[in-house]
Amino acid sequence: MTAQQDHRRRLLMDRSVPGRVGAILPSLDVPAQELPDGQLLRSDLDLPEVTEPEVVRYFTNLSQLNFSIDTHFYPLGSCTMKYNPKINDEVASLPGFAGIHPLQPDYQVQGALEIMHHVQDYLVEITGMAASSLAPLAGAQGELCGILMIQKYHQERGDSHRLKMLIPDSAHGTNPASAAMAGYHVVSIPTDSEGNCDLKALKKEATSDLAGMMITLPSTLGLFDQHIVEVCRLIHEAGGLAYADGANMNALLGQVKMGHLGFDVMHLNLHKTFSTPHGGGGPGAGPVCVQPSLQPYLPAPVVERRSYNGKESYTLVTPEKTIGKVSASHGNFGVLVRAYTYIRTLGNVGLRQVSENAVLNANYLLTHLKDRYHLPFDRPCMHEVVLSADWQKGKGVNGLETAKRLLDYGFHAPTMYFPLTVDEALLIEPTETESKETLDLFIEAMKAIDQEATETPDLVKGAPHTTPVRRLDEARAARQPDLRWQRKAEEDANS
Numbered sequence: 383m384t385a386q387q388d389h390r391r392r393l394l395m396d397r398s399v400p401g402r403v404g405a406i407l408p409s410l411d412v413p414a415q416e417l418p419d420g421q422l423l424r425s426d427l428d429l430p431e432v433t434e435p436e437v438v439r440y441f442t443n444l445s446q447l448n449f450s451i452d453t454h455f456y457p458l459g460s461c462t463m464k465y466n467p468k469i470n471d472e473v474a475s476l477p478g479f480a481g482i483h484p485l486q487p488d489y490q491v492q493g494a495l496e497i498m499h500h501v502q503d504y505l506v507e508i509t510g511m512a513a514s515s516l517a518p519l520a521g522a523q524g525e526l527c528g529i530l531m532i533q534k535y536h537q538e539r540g541d542s543h544r545l546k547m548l549i550p551d552s553a554h555g556t557n558p559a560s561a562a563m564a565g566y567h568v569v570s571i572p573t574d575s576e577g578n579c580d581l582k583a584l585k586k587e588a589t590s591d592l593a594g595m596m597i598t599l600p601s602t603l604g605l606f607d608q609h610i611v612e613v614c615r616l617i618h619e620a621g622g623l624a625y626a627d628g629a630n631m632n633a634l635l636g637q638v639k640m641g642h643l644g645f646d647v648m649h650l651n652l653h654k655t656f657s658t659p660h661g662g663g664g665p666g667a668g669p670v671c672v673q674p675s676l677q678p679y680l681p682a683p684v685v686e687r688r689s690y691n692g693k694e695s696y697t698l699v700t701p702e703k704t705i706g707k708v709s710a711s712h713g714n715f716g717v718l719v720r721a722y723t724y725i726r727t728l729g730n731v732g733l734r735q736v737s738e739n740a741v742l743n744a745n746y747l748l749t750h751l752k753d754r755y756h757l758p759f760d761r762p763c764m765h766e767v768v769l770s771a772d773w774q775k776g777k778g779v780n781g782l783e784t785a786k787r788l789l790d791y792g793f794h795a796p797t798m799y800f801p802l803t804v805d806e807a808l809l810i811e812p813t814e815t816e817s818k819e820t821l822d823l824f825i826e827a828m829k830a831i832d833q834e835a836t837e838t839p840d841l842v843k844g845a846p847h848t849t850p851v852r853r854l855d856e857a858r859a860a861r862q863p864d865l866r867w868q869r870k871a872e873e874d875a876n877s
């Protein structure tokens with residue numbers, strides 16, 4: 383490591399020099415006051431003494447140590463890490479939106495409620511459902527809401543014995559978790575050789591104790607189930623309800639409406655499809671959309687438009703048989719504003735182009751990589767493609783090492799070892815916002831890594847070589863996180 387690199391890595395506290403200042407405060411224009419002793423929390427506070435440029439360089443360098451969608455191609459399967467237009471953030475930051483308080487009375491926030499009402503309507507239009515609620519704060523919370531609505535629906539009909547929830551083995555992991563949280567007995571339905579839900583297994587499990595089925599569409603195999611209408615029909619025939627996990631609506635926008643396929647309830651991930659930056663875990667929004675049969679159960683609140691003497695107004699209401707409130711206020715409003723801005727800037731035609739390009743990009747990767755990486759289901763994919771590194775594993779290099787090596791080529795690694803049903807899975811979602819040139823560079827890197835697996839496997843096994851830190855001890859990072867500067871023992875002894 384050069385002296386310069388070493389300096390760049392030093393923590394801010396370790397750069398501290400006594401007496402150095404980074405700010406000039408105006409001189410005191412009131413008499414100085416002693417703080418009352420009893421109010422002091424501590425007698426001393428360790429703060430780094432550094433200049434302003436030191437601070438700026440320190441944080442700017444830190445911000446560049448990570449991969450992000452603003453710096454690198456980030457093809458994380460199932461998570462839709464697409465580029466989010468900056469105008470969404472600008473609009474959400476307008477003082478009229480960012481500065482309002484959730485407890486302000488309806489009449490003071492008519493504009494905000496109107497935006498929410500529009501978003502509810504757009505989502506209803508996009509999904510082909512009858513009504514929606516924007517309350518859930520994440521995809522998984524939307525799932526739980528959907529399942530609780532299904533539960534209440536059955537209970538009200540005296541069907542409390544329906545305790546079985548079917549979930550294909552190609553579902554997103556949150557689906558069985560949500561069903562189990564609501565107290566359901568989860569039964570897994572296998573995938574057939576084409577990558578669709580196995581209809582024979584479904585028929586066997588569609589019994590009189592069926593509450594419903596949760597289907598991730600497209601599945602985590604990146605595939606559209608070719609028998610989906612029949613699947614929904616079979617569930618209904620057994621008296622169950624069909625739930626669609628629409629977190630990956632990026633594949634279907636403007637192409638097909640879940641409501642028309644036979645689904646009763648679904649959720650969307652606004653922070654994925656509708657463009658809110660969500661790396662690092664938030665914030666998000668997982669609105670639920672339902673058919674008329676489930677409308678009375680929607681989580682509260684929903685926004686209603688009222689007309690009085692020719693004047694329109696918006697008000698928050700609680701649906702008649704609501705499953706209740708799922709967050710302290712009205713949902714993640716800033717995320718809703720971003721979705722509104724995104725939908726309005728793209729319009730009908732633009733939204734359709736999103737899914738066209740997302741699917742085109744994924745199939746472009748599929749076509750160019752399937753000679754070098756095993757393609758478990760050899761048919762056109764939707765917005766993401768599942769490849770397997772099992773051919774590379776035969777040469778001594780596994781999926782994890784392949785993914786780590788991609789970092790050296792300047793690409794964020796795709797999702798690995800998921801879906802669980804594919805050995806050495808690499809789940810790649812390029813998204814619609816990437817150009818052909820970027821995709822070509824990615825293809826070249828993937829091919830180069832395959833060649834390295836044959837010729838210089840140790841190079842791949844030791845990857846990454848060029849990142850600020852190499853392989854991390856993930857277990858130690860989780861169990862003994864190093865989150866803040868701490869005075870070293872010998873300094874303590876001296877002070």
Ligand SMILES: *Cc1c(COP(=O)(O)O)cnc(C)c1O
Nearest residue numbers: 460520521522554556627629666
């Ligand atoms: C991301 C995702 C979820 C979970 O959404 P969160 O907002 O992370 O809770 C559920 N299903 C699918 C298919 C997803 O891709």
